[in-house]
Amino acid sequence: xxxxxxxxxxxxxxxxxxxxxxxxxxxxxxxxxxxxxxxxxxxxxxxxxxxxxxxxxxxxxxxxxxxxxxxxxxxxxxxxxxxxxxxxxxxxxxxxxxxxxxxxxxxxxxxxxxxxxxxxxxxxxxxxxxxxxxxxxxxxxxxxxxxxxxxxxxxxxxxxxxxxxxxxxxxxxxxxxxxxxxxxxxxxxxxxxxxxxxxxxxxxxxxxxxxxxxxxxxxxxxxxxxxxxxxxxxxxxxxxxxxxxxxxxxxxxxxxxxxxxxxxxxxxxxxxxxxxxxxxxxxxxxxxxxxxxxxxxx
Amino acid sequence: xxxxxxxxxxxxxxxxxxxxxxxxxxxxxxxxxxxxxxxxxxxxxxxxxxxxxxxxxxxxxxxxxxxxxxxxxxxxxxxxxxxxxxxxxxxxxxxxxxxxxxxxxxxxxxxxxxxxxxxxxxxxxxxxxxxxxxxxxxxxxxxxxxxxxxxxxxxxxxxxxxxxxxxxxxxxxxxxxxxxxxxxxxxxxxxxxxxxxxxxxxxxxxxxxxxxxxxxxxxxxxxxxxxxxxxxxxxxxxxxxxxxxxxxxxxxxxxxxxxxxxxxxxxxxxxxxxxxxxxxxxxxxxxxxxxxxxxxxx
Numbered sequence: 299x300x301x302x303x304x305x306x307x308x309x310x311x312x313x314x315x316x317x318x319x320x321x322x323x324x325x326x327x328x329x330x331x332x333x334x335x336x337x338x339x340x341x342x343x344x345x346x347x348x349x350x351x352x353x354x355x356x357x358x359x360x361x362x363x364x365x366x367x368x369x370x371x372x373x374x375x376x377x378x379x380x381x382x383x384x385x386x387x388x389x390x391x392x393x394x395x396x397x398x399x400x401x402x403x404x405x406x407x408x409x410x411x412x413x414x415x416x417x418x419x420x421x422x423x424x425x426x427x428x429x430x431x432x433x434x435x436x437x438x439x440x441x442x443x444x445x446x447x448x449x450x451x452x453x454x455x456x457x458x459x460x461x462x463x464x465x466x467x468x469x470x471x472x473x474x475x476x477x478x479x480x481x482x483x484x485x486x487x488x489x490x491x492x493x494x495x496x497x498x499x500x501x502x503x504x505x506x507x508x509x510x511x512x513x514x515x516x517x518x519x520x521x522x523x524x525x526x527x528x529x530x531x532x533x534x535x536x537x538x539x540x541x542x543x544x545x546x547x548x549x550x551x552x553x554x555x556x557x558x559x560x561x562x563x564x565x566x567x568x569x570x571x572x573x574x575x576x577x578x579x580x581x582x583x584x585x586x587x588x589x590x591x592x593x594x595x596x
Numbered sequence: 597x598x599x600x601x602x603x604x605x606x607x608x609x610x611x612x613x614x615x616x617x618x619x620x621x622x623x624x625x626x627x628x629x630x631x632x633x634x635x636x637x638x639x640x641x642x643x644x645x646x647x648x649x650x651x652x653x654x655x656x657x658x659x660x661x662x663x664x665x666x667x668x669x670x671x672x673x674x675x676x677x678x679x680x681x682x683x684x685x686x687x688x689x690x691x692x693x694x695x696x697x698x699x700x701x702x703x704x705x706x707x708x709x710x711x712x713x714x715x716x717x718x719x720x721x722x723x724x725x726x727x728x729x730x731x732x733x734x735x736x737x738x739x740x741x742x743x744x745x746x747x748x749x750x751x752x753x754x755x756x757x758x759x760x761x762x763x764x765x766x767x768x769x770x771x772x773x774x775x776x777x778x779x780x781x782x783x784x785x786x787x788x789x790x791x792x793x794x795x796x797x798x799x800x801x802x803x804x805x806x807x808x809x810x811x812x813x814x815x816x817x818x819x820x821x822x823x824x825x826x827x828x829x830x831x832x833x834x835x836x837x838x839x840x841x842x843x844x845x846x847x848x849x850x851x852x853x854x855x856x857x858x859x860x861x862x863x864x865x866x867x868x869x870x871x872x873x874x875x876x877x878x879x880x881x882x883x884x885x886x887x888x889x890x891x892x893x894x
Contacts, residue, residue, distance in 0.1 A: 423745055446830020447721055448868065453827045456864060458820075461758055469862030522756075529751045530828040532744020564767030566754060570746070 299351060302413075302591025303343045304364040304406060304584065305329055305336060307381035311587040312343035314351050314358075319416050319592065323350040324584060332383040336365075337392050344397060355397040360594025362402040363389065364409030364586045371445070371593075374403040381431075402594040406586050407452070407540075408443050411436025413589025414537045414579050424535040425452065425527045426579070429542035433479045433523065437531060443593075444531075454526050455479060459519075474526075478519025480541050486512045495542050499549075516542075517552035524557065524576055525567070539579035550578050597649060600711075600889025601641045602662040602704060602882065603627055603634060605679035609885040610641035612649050612656075617714050617890065621648040622882060630681040634663075635690050642695060653695040658892025660700040661687065662707030662884045669743070669891075672701040679729075700892040704884050705750070705838075706741050709734025711887025712835045712877050722833040723750065723825045724877070727840035731773045731821065735829060741891075742829075752824050753777060757817075772824075776817025778839050784810045793840050797847075814840075815850035822855065822874055823865070837877035848876050 299322065304311040306329060314323040325346045330339045340363060344355050355361065367379030374390015393401040404412075411426035415438040426436040433455030437444040444451050455475035456468045463472025464485075476482050483495045487509065491497035495516075501509035524536050542549065554573045561568030579585055597620065602609040604627060612621040623644045628637045638661060642653050653659065665677030672688015691699040702710075709724035713736040724734040731753030735742040742749050753773035754766045761770025762783075774780055781793045785807065789795035793814075799807035822834050840847065852871045859866030877883055 444829075447832035448830055450827065450868065451830035457824060457827055459757055459759075462760070468864040470858070470865065526755060526824065526828060529748065529755055530824060531742075532746055532749035534745035560768070566766040567768065570748065 299353060299358055300591040300594060301344065301347055301358045301361045302364070302409075302587045302589065302593070303340055303362070304409065304586035304590055305339060305366075305382065306406070306586075307366065310339050310343055311584050312347050313584055313587040313591055314347050314353075315588060315591045319588075321584070321588065323347055324587070325350065329382065333387050336379075336382050336384055336387065337389065337396065340389075340393055341396050356399045358399075360402065360591070361393075361397070361399060362404065362409070362590040362593035363393070364404055364406040364590040364593070365389065366406050368449070369403055369405040369408075370449070371402065371404050374401065376403060404443070404590065404593045405436075407434050408436040408445070409589035409593055410539055410579075410586035411438050411537075411589065412443055412592050413585035413587070414539060415441065415589075416592060417580065417583055417585055417588060418535075418537065418577075420535055422535075423531065423533045424537060425531065425533045426537050426539055426585075427520070427523055427527070428540040429479060429520070429538065430540040431480045433475045433519075435523070435527060437527075437533065454523055457526060459522050474519050474522050476519075477515040478523065482519070483512070483516065483542070486515075493541075493544070495545055499545055513552065517549070517556045520549075520553045521556040521560070521572075524553070524572055525560075528570055528572060528575065534575060536576045537579050538576065539585060543578055544581070546578065546581065550576065597651060597656055598889040598892060599642065599645055599656045599659045600662070600707075600885045600887065600891070601638055601660070602707065602884035602888055603637060603664075603680065604704070604884075605664065608637050608641055609882050610645050611882055611885040611889055612645050612651075613886060613889045617886075619882070619886065621645055622885070623648065627680065631685050634677075634680050634682055634685065635687065635694065638687070638691055639694050654697045656697075658700065658889070659691075659695070659697065660702065660707070660888040660891035661691070662702055662704040662888040662891070663687065664704050666747070667701055667703040667706075668747070669700070669702050672699065674701060702741070702888065702891045703734075705732050706734040706743070707887035707891055708837055708877075708884040709736050709750075709835075709887065710741055710890050711883035711885070712837060713739065714890060715878065715881055715883055715886060716833075716835065716875075718833055720833075721829065721831045722835060723829065723831045724835050724837055724883075725818070725821055725825070726838040727777060727818070727836065728838040729778045731777045731817075733821070733825060735825075735831065752821055755824060757820050772817050772820050774817075775813040776821065780817070781810070781814065781840070784813075791839075791842070793843055797843055811850065815847070815854045818847075818851045819854040819858070819870075822851070822870055823858075826868055826870060826873065832873060834874045835877050836874065837883060841876055842879070844876065844879065848874065
């Protein structure tokens, strides 16, 4: 049995999976804020899954953590996990000390990529396109994470596609993330709705012209990300996940429409069958925690 | 001993390399036009290298061909090698019939990528950025070609970066190739010089404002390609080759300048050390033929 923990900005998701990678137990709890509280959250998650499975920390084949920010997967160090109040934390080392067993730590998007790959039973190459506050992709090749030379593979949200676009937090202008991310929607469509993208889609469906323009930019930005992933890595599958993926089939259909429109003016793009490569991650599935459980073994 | 042949639009380059991958013999000849003449060119190249090495076709450990166009490396079939007058040619099969031994066929940019990787003694991940009539990259991972799910990995020349850019032959607008390729220079800077980019650079050096703008776009386009390769695949090295690479150190210095300027407004980009990842392929080295010789063994 493997244990995986996804430490998110507000809640933490922990799962136990068996040898076949099937989900056996799942626990959700609130995430603490700050270094000590984040470590405590992980320790509590291990204990709760331990109660359900009857296994002590040392009884699992592996324990893996997915967490936002810059993660050094070799050392288990985490940096810049801003939403968790973590500037620099030796998470792997601290947890090993508390639990008495080794723990693997991975960036949450990369962990989710691995989880989605296994959950969907994919083979070959896949990109998991995470549409959260920002945009980033996790790339899986033949069942293994592709980290690249310096660990920044898949940071496609910061590829500029329009010199006249909005200024990005990264200092560049017109990055894909400035139109296709949670922060892009929040900036362009101020609302009290806790899920601004849902409010945006509702307004667009009701005929609001500006909402339609913003929703159109969102779909185009996602389509641009798909094009980047295919023309560079040539991934067979692009799986859309993250907060904005809760828009569901409407979002997927908008992205498909953009890709099909592009194919009508470019026979080259049409030949790549981009729409067929894109799908949504299954709603409600704990892909990040599942992937975290698998990180230890891959 | 391995034999590699690079079939180019006007000339063909053939080499024999020894077990260490060192160049032992080299022959250059004119490329024939059309299906039969292309096959004949390859057969002649094998014979000429055979005379120099004293080896019959069956005496080489492998024979590999690099050729422009869409190449099915599994079957040896070639399609759309327009400059060679080849629409669809079973090159691998025809050559096997003529030579009595198996022959590996690979796209010329991919072969050159493999050749550059070995010539420069690189490790890890590398992209060979070919600036020919068009722009495309060949990606090498741990010494092996990265082909992707459908063989189009590295076709980054057709990633749009400016909605207001020029119309591309592929049907899209503002592709990187519309500013950073031989065809882009020829379109923007009409001249009788057989090497329009050299004429462009000379005019820019002499103070011509328009030439400076076009040369600036060229450097920015190449820098954009580097950014795409690093933020997606996270390659450690980008090696610039192809016709435009003959502009040499001046081109490299212009590209470095753009990347450094970007780093000044984006701490994120600056942290990626992009300028340090970029270099030129050594002038005059037969990387494509060398890579073709290695294709059979990798």
